[in-house]
Amino acid sequence: MLRFAPSPTGDMHIGNLKVALLNYIVAKQQNEKFIIRIEDTDKKRNIEGKDKEILEILKIFDIEYDNVLYQSDNLKFHQQFASHLLMERKAFACFCPEELLEKKREEAKKNKIAYRYDGTCEKLSDEEVLNNEKPFTIRIKKPKEPISFKDEIKGELTFLPDDIDSFVILRVDKTPTYNFACAIDDMLNDISFVIRGEDHISNTPKQILIRKYLGYDKEIKYAHLPIILNKEGKKMSKREKASSVKWLLKEGFLPQAIANYLILLGNKTPKEIFTLKEAIEWFNIKNLSKTSAKFDIDKLRFINREHIKMLDSLELSKELGYFSKEIGDLAKLYTEEASTLNEIKEKIDKIFSAKNPPLEFKENFDKIVKAVKEAPYFEDFNEFKNHISKETNLKGKNLFKPLRIALTGAKHGPNLSDIYKHIKNYLGEIVK
Ligand code: GLU
Numbered sequence: 001m002l003r004f005a006p007s008p009t010g011d012m013h014i015g016n017l018k019v020a021l022l023n024y025i026v027a028k029q030q031n032e033k034f035i036i037r038i039e040d041t042d043k044k045r046n047i048e049g050k051d052k053e054i055l056e057i058l059k060i061f062d063i064e065y066d067n068v069l070y071q072s073d074n075l076k077f078h079q080q081f082a083s084h085l086l087m088e089r090k091a092f093a094c095f096c097p098e099e100l101l102e103k104k105r106e107e108a109k110k111n112k113i114a115y116r117y118d119g120t121c122e123k124l125s126d127e128e129v130l131n132n133e134k135p136f137t138i139r140i141k142k143p144k145e146p147i148s149f150k151d152e153i154k155g156e157l158t159f160l161p162d163d164i165d166s167f168v169i170l171r172v173d174k175t176p177t178y179n180f181a182c183a184i185d186d187m188l189n190d191i192s193f194v195i196r197g198e199d200h201i202s203n204t205p206k207q208i209l210i211r212k213y214l215g216y217d218k219e220i221k222y223a224h225l226p227i228i229l230n231k232e233g234k235k236m237s238k239r240e241k242a243s244s245v246k247w248l249l250k251e252g253f254l255p256q257a258i259a260n261y262l263i264l265l266g267n268k269t270p271k272e273i274f275t276l277k278e279a280i281e282w283f284n285i286k287n288l289s290k291t292s293a294k295f296d297i298d299k300l301r302f303i304n305r306e307h308i309k310m311l312d313s314l315e316l317s318k319e320l321g322y323f324s325k326e327i328g329d330l331a332k333l334y335t336e337e338a339s340t341l342n343e344i345k346e347k348i349d350k351i352f353s354a355k356n357p358p359l360e361f362k363e364n365f366d367k368i369v370k371a372v373k374e375a376p377y378f379e380d381f382n383e384f385k386n387h388i389s390k391e392t393n394l395k396g397k398n399l400f401k402p403l404r405i406a407l408t409g410a411k412h413g414p415n416l417s418d419i420y421k422h423i424k425n426y427l428g429e430i431v432k
Helices: 014-030 050-060 071-087 098-110 126-130 178-188 198-213 245-251 255-264 276-282 297-310 313-319 325-336 341-351 359-374 381-392 396-408 416-430
Strands: 002-004 034-038 067-070 091-094 137-140 147-151 155-159 168-170 193-197 221-225
Touching (some): 002 014, 002 193, 014 034, 014 193, 014 221, 014 245, 014 255, 014 276, 034 050, 050 245, 067 071, 071 091, 071 168, 071 178, 137 198, 147 221, 155 198, 168 178, 178 198, 193 198, 198 221, 245 255, 255 276, 325 341, 325 416, 341 396, 359 396, 381 396
Parallel strands (some): 002 034, 193 221
Antiparallel strands (some): 091 137, 147 155
């Protein structure tokens, strides 16, 4: 079983979408089930409706799953397993007040050393614990030995006991911390392979430790994906618009193109332009780069153009608010100069809107419009052009510049003869 485990705490980031795509691909390849686990245990950070939005985005990207689970539904199990670890003395109650811990954390920061729990409450006797009525957290005991695991991308990784530390598994309000809930749920959900972002790498030994203490010995495979960098080579933050899947979709990037780009990024693939279905045939996690790749919006724009060209023309036309195969073909022509659906729609809408010629062309423009309105139907652009030339007595750029504006509303664009092929049946609407 594989899983995608988003937190409903914000807009879906392209890094999360990449994680979802790769989990889906691997689940399909291995014929394993794939679940969505909404990690909603941090109530303060949850945003109402984000879970539904995430599921909608998965649908838009054709990422199918077998089930949706909510982590908070497992609260009872998280608490039971924490009590069990307490009984087994693999965890202990910690009464250290938050303010004191905060002070110690700050002190460590000041001295430029990594903060570690100092073990105060681990030393308390049973009596001291039982007689204490103060609120407490539950901390797991740090391991005695280092913990190693093999990452499918990064290779063998080892973490020292001090780096794992005696960390909190249940908060004062008896809700589980992220690491605890995640480790337990991966066990309860019978997960076989975890693919997630490398920001979770230091969590993995903690989650392995939790399950080891519980005696769960099924090995879970891990692959941590390098984070996606921005142009400057820094982590792409949530504040950068292009990091939001919703924003990219709103801008008119096709889901197929975004998926293509994210699978391609930092990967060795047999081709550059492909569909999700094709990627399932050849994707190999071993081909992913260990190092982070930069997000390049120009590359995404190129891939988007290629996917626009691959669309069914009638479907494309509908996406743009029209209903004709010809308009779809016309739109494909505009991939010469436009990359997103929004940019292309702007070009097409201009063709069908009232035109405002610059003053210098106004006179010739009016003559041309009149001639186009009165012209019979011409299949061929040259015949059409010759006819307009004869009727208006205009030639060369005196003809072409205003004619282009009359037909497209723009001064520049694809070849008029190519455009004409697709608009010859709509001239009446275009020069109305
Ligand atoms: N909820 C975590 C996140 O959104 C996912 C952790 C995981 O995949 O284990 O970053």
